[in-house]
Amino acid sequence: MFKIIHAQFLAPGIKRFVIEAPRIARKQKPGQFVILRIYEEGERIPVTIENSDPEKGTINIVVQSAGKTTNLLNTLETGDSILDVVGPLGKPSEIANYGTAVVVGGGVGTAMAYPTAAALKRAGNRVISIVGARNKELVILEKEMREVSDALLITTDDGSYADKGFVTDKLRQLIENGTRIDLVVAVGPIVMMKAVSELTRKENIHTVVSLNPIMIDGTGMCGGCRVLIDGKSEFACVDGPEFDGHKVNFEVLVQRNAMYRDAEKQSMEEFQRLQKAEAEESEVCAATTGARQGEQR
Amino acid sequence: MSPTAKKSLNPVPIKDRMKVPRQLMPEQTACERAHNFEEVNLGYSVELAQREAQRCLECAKPTCTENCPVGIDVKEFVQRIVDGDFLGAAAKIREANVLPAITGRVCPQEDQCEGKCLLSKKVKPLGIGYLERFVADYEQRMGVSVVPSAPPTGKKVAVVGSGPSGLTVAGDLIQKGHKVRVFEALHEIGGVLVYGIPEFRLPKQIVREQIDYMRKMGVEFETDVVVGRTVTINELLEEEGYDAVYIGTGAGLPQFMNIPGEHLNGVYSANEFLTRINLMKAYKFPVYDEPMLDLKGKSVAVIGGGNTALDAIRSALRLGAANAYVLYRRSEAEMPARAEEVHHAQQEGIDFQMLTAPVEFLSDGKGWLRAARCVRMELGEPDASGRRRPVPKEGSEFDLPLSVAVIAIGTSANPIVQSTTPGLGTNKRGYIQASEENQRTTRKGVFAGGDIVTGAATVILAMGAGRRAANSIHEYLTTGEW
Numbered sequence: 001m002f003k004i005i006h007a008q009f010l011a012p013g014i015k016r017f018v019i020e021a022p023r024i025a026r027k028q029k030p031g032q033f034v035i036l037r038i039y040e041e042g043e044r045i046p047v048t049i050e051n052s053d054p055e056k057g058t059i060n061i062v063v064q065s066a067g068k069t070t071n072l073l074n075t076l077e078t079g080d081s082i083l084d085v086v087g088p089l090g091k092p093s094e095i096a097n098y099g100t101a102v103v104v105g106g107g108v109g110t111a112m113a114y115p116t117a118a119a120l121k122r123a124g125n126r127v128i129s130i131v132g133a134r135n136k137e138l139v140i141l142e143k144e145m146r147e148v149s150d151a152l153l154i155t156t157d158d159g160s161y162a163d164k165g166f167v168t169d170k171l172r173q174l175i176e177n178g179t180r181i182d183l184v185v186a187v188g189p190i191v192m193m194k195a196v197s198e199l200t201r202k203e204n205i206h207t208v209v210s211l212n213p214i215m216i217d218g219t220g221m222c223g224g225c226r227v228l229i230d231g232k233s234e235f236a237c238v239d240g241p242e243f244d245g246h247k248v249n250f251e252v253l254v255q256r257n258a259m260y261r262d263a264e265k266q267s268m269e270e271f272q273r274l275q276k277a278e279a280e281e282s283e284v285c286a287a288t289t290g291a292r293q294g295e296q297r
Numbered sequence: 298m299s300p301t302a303k304k305s306l307n308p309v310p311i312k313d314r315m316k317v318p319r320q321l322m323p324e325q326t327a328c329e330r331a332h333n334f335e336e337v338n339l340g341y342s343v344e345l346a347q348r349e350a351q352r353c354l355e356c357a358k359p360t361c362t363e364n365c366p367v368g369i370d371v372k373e374f375v376q377r378i379v380d381g382d383f384l385g386a387a388a389k390i391r392e393a394n395v396l397p398a399i400t401g402r403v404c405p406q407e408d409q410c411e412g413k414c415l416l417s418k419k420v421k422p423l424g425i426g427y428l429e430r431f432v433a434d435y436e437q438r439m440g441v442s443v444v445p446s447a448p449p450t451g452k453k454v455a456v457v458g459s460g461p462s463g464l465t466v467a468g469d470l471i472q473k474g475h476k477v478r479v480f481e482a483l484h485e486i487g488g489v490l491v492y493g494i495p496e497f498r499l500p501k502q503i504v505r506e507q508i509d510y511m512r513k514m515g516v517e518f519e520t521d522v523v524v525g526r527t528v529t530i531n532e533l534l535e536e537e538g539y540d541a542v543y544i545g546t547g548a549g550l551p552q553f554m555n556i557p558g559e560h561l562n563g564v565y566s567a568n569e570f571l572t573r574i575n576l577m578k579a580y581k582f583p584v585y586d587e588p589m590l591d592l593k594g595k596s597v598a599v600i601g602g603g604n605t606a607l608d609a610i611r612s613a614l615r616l617g618a619a620n621a622y623v624l625y626r627r628s629e630a631e632m633p634a635r636a637e638e639v640h641h642a643q644q645e646g647i648d649f650q651m652l653t654a655p656v657e658f659l660s661d662g663k664g665w666l667r668a669a670r671c672v673r674m675e676l677g678e679p680d681a682s683g684r685r686r687p688v689p690k691e692g693s694e695f696d697l698p699l700s701v702a703v704i705a706i707g708t709s710a711n712p713i714v715q716s717t718t719p720g721l722g723t724n725k726r727g728y729i730q731a732s733e734e735n736q737r738t739t740r741k742g743v744f745a746g747g748d749i750v751t752g753a754a755t756v757i758l759a760m761g762a763g764r765r766a767a768n769s770i771h772e773y774l775t776t777g778e779w
Contacts, residue, residue: 023527037484043577043586044484069586084484086521216572216587219482219523220711221492223551223566233553233560238713252560255664259562263588270583 001081002036005058010140011133013065014108015074016050017082022057024049024087030115031093031210031242034061035218037084038073045069046215046237048112049088050141059085062111062140068267089218090241093208097124099182102174103149104130104167104196106188110141112210113187118148120185126150128179130170132192136161168195181205186245190254197245207245211236213256228252307379309351319421320349327644331614334496334580337641338402338430343383346431349424350378352416360413361425366761367465369393371410371425378428387436390429391444395468395511396461396760398437398503401430403494403604404757405635437506443513447474452774455480455539457524457714460488461756462747463545464507465763466770467516473771477515478539480522485576488547490756492576493568495608497615498638501575525713530721534742541742541770544729545763548748549711553704554600558658563590563666567599567609567705574612593617596698598669600624600655601705602632603753607642609703614645621647622697626654626674626687652676652687656694658702668696708753718743728752735769736762741779744770 006018024034028049037044052059065071076082093116101120105113110131121127129149133139134157146152153170154162163170167188174181184207186196193209200207213225213236220238227236228249234240309317323339324330330337341349353375361371369390377386390397406412406426414422452475456463459481467477485491487504512518522528524546533539551566553559570589573579577587597613599606602625614621623642625632628651632639643649655669673693676685710727722730722739731738731745738745746762748754773779 023522027527041578041581041585043588084521086482086484086523086527088526089523216569216577217483217492219526219713220550221547222569222572223553224569226553226560228560233555235550238550238711249560252664255562256560258664259590260588262591263582267583267586267588 001083002085004076004078004080004082007076007078007080009074010062011138013074014062014138014140016060016062016111017076018058018060019082019085020057021059021085021087024085025052025057025059026054028052028059028088029092030095030119031112032088032090033112033241034059034085034087035089035215036061036073036082036086038069038076039083042083043069044084044216044218046089046212046218048108050111050114062108064108067264068271071268071271086218089237091239093119093185093242095119095123098206099125100128100180101125101183101185102128102130102171102181104132104171104184104186104188104192105141105145106132106167106186106192107134107138108140109188109192109210110145113185114141114144114148116185116187117145120183121148121150125183128153128174130155130167132156132167132188133161134158166195167192168199171196171199175199175203175205183208184245185242186210190250190257193245193248194250197248197250201246208242209245209248210241211243211248211253212241213253214259227256306381307351307353307355307376311354314352314354315416315420317348317352319352319424320345320427322424322427324641327641327646330497331645332617334612334615336500337497340434341427341431343435346378346428347381350375350428352423353379354415356415360415361410361423364409364413365393366409366757367393367764369410369429374432375423375425375428378432383432383435384439386432387441390432393764394760395465396507397429398433398507399461399490399499400757400760401426401428401433402499402503403635403755405755407636409757437503441510443510444472446472446514449476450474450774452476452540453478453538454770454774455533455537455542456545457530457542458482458488458545458547458747458749459486459508459518460545460547460747460759461490462759462763462766463488463543464511465760466543466545466746466767468511468514469764469767470770471511471514471516473767475771475774476517478517478519480524480528481518481520482523483576484520486518486520488545492572493605493608495571495575495612497611498608523713525717530714530718530740530743540774541744543736543763543766543770544714544738544743544745544749545747545759546711546714546749548708548753550709551704552707552709554655554706556655556657558660558666559704561658561660561666562664563699563701564658565701565703567601567605567703568708570609570703571605571612574616580612580616589616590701591617592701594619595700596620596622597701597703598622598624598650598655598697598699599703599705601707602627602634603705603707604634604638606703606705607634607638607647609705610647611638611642611645613701613703614647618701623647623649624653624655624669624671624697625649625651627684628652628676631684650697654687654689655697655702659696666699666702668698669702670694670696708748710749710752714749726752734765735772736766737769737773737779742773
């Protein structure tokens with residue numbers, strides 16, 4: 001069991017957990033992730049590590065509600081526990097002094113981009129960060145990103161905060177303004193990483209993306225997370241998760257991530273139905289016995 | 298301990314023993330079991346076990362023991378069954394094998410103990426595997442008493458991986474008085490015994506019982522630790538105070554065929570397919586969250602001819618597949634699977650397409666598997682493995698409509714431990730170099746065995762390596778000599 005020391009929403013549906021995991025905290029490097037399982041019947045899902053504190057023996061993870069497991073995870077509070085947390089998994093980001101690095105974080109991907117931006121900064125790079133979100137509420141880690149960046153550019157899809165548009169608009173502007181860019185790191189939704197890679201391919205700028213295929217064990221054993229890189233199968237959990245964005249077959253990634261869409265939908269609907277039933281029941285019971293915990297399933 | 302020259306209580310005279318037929322293993326009927334995940338074999342009754350045990354010819358030089366990778370004293374334990382001393386029989390097996398309920402179920406006995414049984418020259422061999430299983434299950438029902446360990450030595454051993462070889466090392470070393478901690482990457486203990494081998498062949502309850510027994514003996518387990526990532530071998534030795542480390546991380550990465558269409562939805566590695574079913578219980582979705590593709594009424598094929606291939610396709614059948622094919626590029630004679638599994642699979646209605654190999658997976662145009670383009674093969678000259686090499690027959694291409702294809706053609710070495718342990722020698726295929734005699738690696742204090750040394754093999758061979766390693770680790774810890 002891994003204890004949640006602190007849980008806090010960063011934005012609607014996006015929650016940060018500080019988890020007691022001394023072994024992982026000691027070893028975590030930017031670009032790596034954990035796999036977790038919440039309860040006995042639960043699935044294993046890969047989750048971003050935002051940060052870690054080796055002294056305190058804690059790691060920070062950031063989770064966006066999407067399906068049943070992430071929704072359930074985001075109901076957990078300070079003091080609760082997570083059944084299994086394993087990691088740090090994947091190869092760390094390749095950190096060096098490249099010159100000028102542009103770090104692009106899309107939505108919750110910003111949490112994974114943050115430690116890489118910080119490490120690139122420490123390695124002596126000039127770091128320009130671009131953070132994109134759907135709207136103002138969903139912009140996360142602005143303060144943290146600003147601290148580790150020479151410049152921080154923010155976009156929102158609806159223009160409710162900073163500049164209206166997409167991260168690629170900002171990247172294009174940088175390129176058009178003649179900014180010398182030696183490396184682009186993009187972490188976020190697949191469409192965003194694909195758009196960034198297409199943009200930089202034309203300019204021949206080395207681009208690293210962090211892929212998020214479906215995984216089970218995370219140690220290379222199952223091969224479920226295989227991605228097509230330059231026409232060759234590679235395993236995101238051991239060969240990645242970071243790959244050269246110009247070599248990634250994003251269509252196959254999208255297609256494989258949709259493999260269990262029907263089952264995921266079914267799980268989510270069942271989860272929502274039970275949540276609703278429980279909410280109604282707890283209203284009824286509140287007067288006498290109080291709300292029951294731990295029966296979301 | 299009974300004296301070795303004890304008079305046998307066997308009521309059947311030696312000369313009549315060949316006349317007693319091999320006692321059949323009671324099993325679920327094929328049509329019944331093809332739709333459930335319950336164990337196929339139901340186990341011998343006391344009566345059946347004793348009648349079978351009475352067939353033993355009590356050879357002066359028992360070839361069964363010679364051909365057992367862990368050297369079980371078969372003659373003696375079978376004799377104890379004849380005598381009605383079932384717990385004594387169990388104790389005898391445990392001297393050589395810490396996981397009898399498991400090996401009694403999954404060993405390829407026909408290639409080992411039973412293969413060399415003197416009876417098999419004339420009639421069917423003694424059912425040694427069935428008897429081993431009987432004894433282990435009997436002992437479990439009676440409540441296994443924990444064998445006392447030697448006095449504490451003050452030495453600490455880390456075991457990496459909780460599969461059959463790691464468990465053997467742990468069980469042997471704890472008895473010799475050493476402290477043992479087993480590190481497992483997954484959330485459940487047992488390695489391939491829990492993620493790979495399905496419930497109908499090896500119930501997970503059996504594995505849990507064996508592990509509970511080891512806990513009672515004092516073995517500590519830590520799950521969710523990927524050695525090489527979460528902690529390194531060097532850290533275990535230098536910072537966590539372990540005196541020796543045993544690496545038993547298993548076979549590792551699944552191999553793909555590198556043919557077009559392998560990335561299509563519906564194409565699985567056997568490891569993923571079986572892990573979803575066995576470890577994650579996807580067959581109980583939505584009670585369990587991990588999903589898998591709905592196989593009801595679908596056509597499913599496995600590519601390969603080993604036990605893993607049969608485990609996968611028989612699971613698919615149980616999940617409702619309408620057509621369940623085995624595509625194997627050689628002929629039945631070359632299939633590496635256990636004879637009993639092939640037989641069971643045939644009874645259940647698995648369609649064996651021998652001398653057949655896919656050359657391409659075809660898409661429905663939306664990223665999903667629609668069919669496998671296959672060719673028929675014929676056997677040519679023997680290859681490096683000594684088996685006749687399959688050669689494609691010209692003009693034999695045909696399309697087999699499929700919704701799901703499972704690739705079970707083997708594995709390659711998982712590099713995580715090797716790449717994070719300086720000085721640990723590997724061979725050209727990336728497996729860890731270890732002495733066949735004592736399982737020592739090129740790093741002082743580090744031992745290795747099982748599939749991470751040999752490449753994919755069997756549970757019992759991994760256990761044999763574990764046994765040698767335990768003896769060798771004990772020697773190293775006692776003498777300090779490398």
